[in-house]
Amino acid sequence: MTADPVFAALASPARRELLRLLLEEGAQPAGRLADRFDMSRPSVSEHLKVLKDAGLVAETRRGRERHYRLEAEPLMSVRDWLVPYERFWRGKLAGLRGLLDEMEDDHG
Amino acid sequence: MTADPVFAALASPARRELLRLLLEEGAQPAGRLADRFDMSRPSVSEHLKVLKDAGLVAETRRGRERHYRLEAEPLMSVRDWLVPYERFWRGKLAGLRGLLDEMEDDHG
DNA sequence: ACTATATGTAGGATTTTTCCTACATATCAA
DNA sequence: TTGATATGTAGGAAAAATCCTACATATAGT
Numbered sequence: 001m002t003a004d005p006v007f008a009a010l011a012s013p014a015r016r017e018l019l020r021l022l023l024e025e026g027a028q029p030a031g032r033l034a035d036r037f038d039m040s041r042p043s044v045s046e047h048l049k050v051l052k053d054a055g056l057v058a059e060t061r062r063g064r065e066r067h068y069r070l071e072a073e074p075l076m077s078v079r080d081w082l083v084p085y086e087r088f089w090r091g092k093l094a095g096l097r098g099l100l101d102e103m104e105d106d107h108g
Numbered sequence: 109m110t111a112d113p114v115f116a117a118l119a120s121p122a123r124r125e126l127l128r129l130l131l132e133e134g135a136q137p138a139g140r141l142a143d144r145f146d147m148s149r150p151s152v153s154e155h156l157k158v159l160k161d162a163g164l165v166a167e168t169r170r171g172r173e174r175h176y177r178l179e180a181e182p183l184m185s186v187r188d189w190l191v192p193y194e195r196f197w198r199g200k201l202a203g204l205r206g207l208l209d210e211m212e213d214d215h216g
Numbered sequence: 217a218c219t220a221t222a223t224g225t226a227g228g229a230t231t232t233t234t235c236c237t238a239c240a241t242a243t244c245a246a
Numbered sequence: 247t248t249g250a251t252a253t254g255t256a257g258g259a260a261a262a263a264t265c266c267t268a269c270a271t272a273t274a275g276t
Contacts (some may be wrong), residue, residue, distance in 0.1 A: 011119035072197040089180040
């Protein structure tokens with residue numbers, strides 16, 4: 001229900017890299033993913049578990065391989081969380097523009 | 109240059125709550141923020157430091173108070189990071205819709 | 217059945233995070 | 247100046263995250 005484990009999962013660069021690989025190269029078995037890392041295979045497996053618990057990846061067993069695929073839906077809750085801050089940011093830009101307009105009025 | 113410390117800062121619920129307070133209630137002195145937490149004031153101060161190092165808040169010294177205000181700009185890099193995943197998500201939805209259309213064709 | 221492959225789990229060492237209580241610093245007010 | 251207020255920093259305990267090397271499990275191929 002909360003976006004909490006999603007934010008926690010995204011805190012690790014290794015896990016964000018895993019998501020990037022799955023996004024750009026599609027679903028892959030765990031071993032092939034692990035090969036890309038300067039880290040032991042079991043450690044990558046742990047990271048995959050964190051992502052899975054956060055709902056960010058799903059696994060499909062194919063023979064003795066486990067293919068992991070991206071599940072982007074939980075990221076949409078991050079986007080939703082971001083919305084009011086984006087509004088705030090735009091508001092600040094608008095305010096700055098207003099200020100610049102005033103300055104132009106003063107000098108022109 | 110990297111969004112790394114931003115992602116790390118957002119991992120903590122306490123820090124996200126701080127950002128929410130600053131967003132919804134505007135800039136406030138550290139003490140007033142700390143009062144809202146079930147946590148010691150120095151701990152809140154540490155969280156503010158993490159947010160500050162990530163560029164997510166800025167402080168303005170007013171007398172003996174330090175007013176913290178939201179700096180939303182770094183969050184925009186998170187939004188940018190999110191974009192390709194949003195595309196992926198929409199793509200999956202479109203694919204699902206296509207599948208549903210096919211099913212309707214079959215049965216109707 | 218036996219061996220090789222693919223992968224998760226256990227147990228533990230190391231590092232990082234989180235949180236606390238004391239203490240230091242700076243400002244305000246009388 | 248003296249005392250109260252606002253806040254950061256130091257030092258350390260406790261918890262959590264990270265990463266490793268064995269080991270367990272399950273499947274594939276011979």
